[in-house]
Amino acid sequence: MAEFDLIIIGGGIVGASAALAGVRQGARVALVDAGLAGRATDAGAGIVSPVALDRGEQRPDWTSMITECVGYYHSLLAELDAVDPAGAGSATFEQVGELVVAGDDPDEQAALDAVAERLSTSEGRRAHGVTKPVETVDGADLRAYWPELRGDLRGIFIAEVGRVVGSRLHDRLMTAARRRARTRSDGAHLEVIPGAGSLDPQYPSPRVRVGHRVLDAGAVLFATGAWAASDLAAYGVEIDVRPIRGQLVHLRLDGQQTGMRPVVNTPGAGYLLGFDDRIVAGATHEDVGFDARVTAGGQHAVLSAALALAPGLSAATVLETRVGLRPATSDGLPLVGAVAPSVHVATGLGAWGLTLGPLLGELSARHALGEALPARLDFLSPARPATKESP
The missing domain is CATH 3.50.50.60 (FAD/NAD(P)-binding domain)
Incomplete structure (x- = not known):
């Protein structure tokens, strides 16, 4: 046996x-x-979202699987909380919503508009497991969520998105x-x-x-x-x-409460996640084999994208850098x-x-x-x- x-x-x-x-x-x-x-x-410090930004919706099976996986998260967390009550709380997962934003780049604007269009109908939202209509945000309304964001961005707010510490x-x-x-x-x-x-x-x-x-x-x-x-x-x-290297930078805004801020995501220029003690900016996508080093070029790319998105982060403290090898097909x-x-x-x-x-x-x-x-x-x-x- x-x-x-x-x-x-x-x-x-x-x-x-x-x-x-x-x-x-x-x-x-x-x-x-x-x-x-x-x-x-x-x-990993990642986004748990039922809405894909990096591919179209020509595959209903892909959309359906993502929606199912996000739904499973909530039942799994309930089980984990029951088995391990001391570990419950936002340090693992928090549903904070997501701001999908774009500047004046035509491709990013088109991608943002495509996401907004998919979620504009009850049928489209149902396909993603999204129940609340998305909000259009820009200018002062956008910076009410993240004061550090630059002023020319426009975006949408999706409520049913969370962030997690891997x-x-x-x-x-x-x-x-x-x-x-x-x-x-x-x-x-x-x-x-x-x-x-x-x-x-x-x-x-x-x-x-x-x-x-x-x-x-x-x-x-x-x-x-x-x-x-x-x-x-x-x-x-x-x-x-094959491995794809992803480098991230962890920042802190002294005196700022960032744990309940929504995820900031873009169709192609990085993302920002707020946690109780830090902000995570990411991430690179480098096809460099099994090289798990943190590199100067990778950190420059992450910080450049983060500061272009949120210039107000320029005075943030750099806490640490991390790197992970994502498995890609x-x-x-x-x-x-x-x-x-x-x-x-x-x-x-x-x-x-x-x-x-x-x-x-x-x-x-x-x-x-x-x-x-x-x-x-x-x-x-x-x-x-x-x-x-x-x-």
């Missing part, structure tokens, strides 16, 4: 969510995590998974194993080696983000995923499903990791444990032909 029902390789948001889901199913779960530098979860959400998922495992009486078990896990290609059923230890399982789920392609290549499986869509008998993958979430990760981690774990993936996720199959990303 295999030692585990499910081995999850990779301990970011997807892996942690999968571990919680496995324990919920009564499974014996091992979570193997190498703790590699550049893991996107550790750097590392904090990860820790709460792991706390819930451990506590669920301890309180179940059906054999559910969770063991967290530090180290790099690799599949044994010579063994007929899933066998994972972690240092000198050998683990047998009913199924293996690779949730190793940008590293998933190289992890699976040794097993003879090719998938379409050629067509911009995640990879979720089986890649070989009893071997599964959940990766390629790109900049959507913190929005999509919790639900896709849950569904991937349940699939690895024997449930069918919902047919609505067929378009995320790892077996789909690789195509170039299109809007």
